[in-house]
Amino acid sequence: MILHPETKKALAPFVLPGLIAGPVLIVGLYLFLTSIPGGLARVIIFCGALIIFAALNAAYLVWLERKVCAHIQCRIGPKEVGPFGLIQPLVDGIKLMSKQLLLPKGIDPFLFKVAPLLVLVPAVMSFVTIPFGEHLAARNINIGLLMIFAFASVNVLGLLLGGWGSANKYAVISAARAVSQNVAYEIPMLIIVITMIMVTGTMNLNEIVMQQSGWFGNWYIFRFTASPLMPVAFLIFFVCSLAETNRAPFDLGEAESELIAGFHTEYSGMGFGVFFMGEYANIVIGCSLATILFLGGWQSPVGIASGWWWFLLKLYTLIFCVMWVRWTYPRTTLWGLLNLSWKILIPITLFNLLLTGAMLKIWPH
């Protein structure tokens, strides 16, 4: 059993009240929310659900990551706490929450405290426009794509402030690296997004998904009439989203062997936890965007039974690829990273942009 007998004894008096109060609270909350006029209730419910989604994703992606990493290294991974170690992330979360939030000497207390939130909040905000299904989006915003990229750049600010506010040389070096990397990789990513907007003619994510209905040949990754380089564009978008989220092999920002843990060196307890949640939420956002722009979002590959399940399937396949890449490649050097961006990704994306423009002129959609 996971709980220590002593812990169980201490928790016993709270079980019955909890079992009664829980459903009462949920029903009460539901009645309260439905009594609010207008679309406000929908937004509040969606925001709550999205925060829970982001938190669960952070927790269980860590579990998945540990499992994937373990199996790549011929190990088993977490297995002791609960079946297949499934309760491990919850236990880790409880540990993080029960730890003291230590404020080291010499830090900038305001920046130090606000930085983790600056990483998490934009990521959660970006979820608002992601269409999980045809009608399953908190807000169907007609500039959804633009909004996500606007929020994605706030994330960098969070890293910079966290590193700067910590008054730690490793954190500052890491923050500088993270920013230079993010700036370098935002360019090819945005050029691809411009290409995609030229092809789709809209920034509404749900409409972009709608345009890819039917069989999987209609997905933008295979839309060769728009540009023969579409698969390459997808690949570059994927690589850029790896670099944007500071994932291996581009994890220079938190290179453990050189910089301890990078910008979150000085964070303890939930400060670190929130950074982590933000990071994983950003991975989910990056993979969701790749799914929506190139892989048809919630559209089924055979044209029938489209729905949110397809979106989640594609999303988690991509996230698995992110983990697979992380445990395959060693970390790049800083010059290797910038070389890749300026010498390879940007020329190819620019060429793709020109090519797409020409193709659209010849065969207008």
Next chain:
Amino acid sequence: MSGYFKELFSGTKSLAVGLGITFRYMVKPVVTLQYPHESLQMTPRFRGHIELIPNEETGEPNCVVCGMCQKACPSNCISLAGEKVDGVKGKVLTKYILNFTTCSLCGMCVESCKFNAITFSKEYNLAGPSREAYVFDLKKRLEDKKQ
């Protein structure tokens, strides 16, 4: 210019090969054991500290206290004593002390034994709070093992 594309393609290819290798390893069966729950069978030639071999019929040690192992030991870790008992050929072992702190598992004692009385054990779960914990009374260990 051709070098640029050559590098691009060969680089992409090598990355794909790397991904293939890790995927193959991922679907392979795991090699680690869940140690406290499972443990490995030691190989026949594994050398743990020495232990006494009991007689198959009586269960008493095979040892006749000839002292050859004591003499053969280059680091003087073995000390043993025996007494004469009526009706038993040779001596009967009363004490067999192995000081495992200086033992280098060279195996001279096992080789020198003509009576099939000592062998390497398969014991590797060794941890102790002091040096004295590694001075083993092998006779007592044999008796504990019997129970």
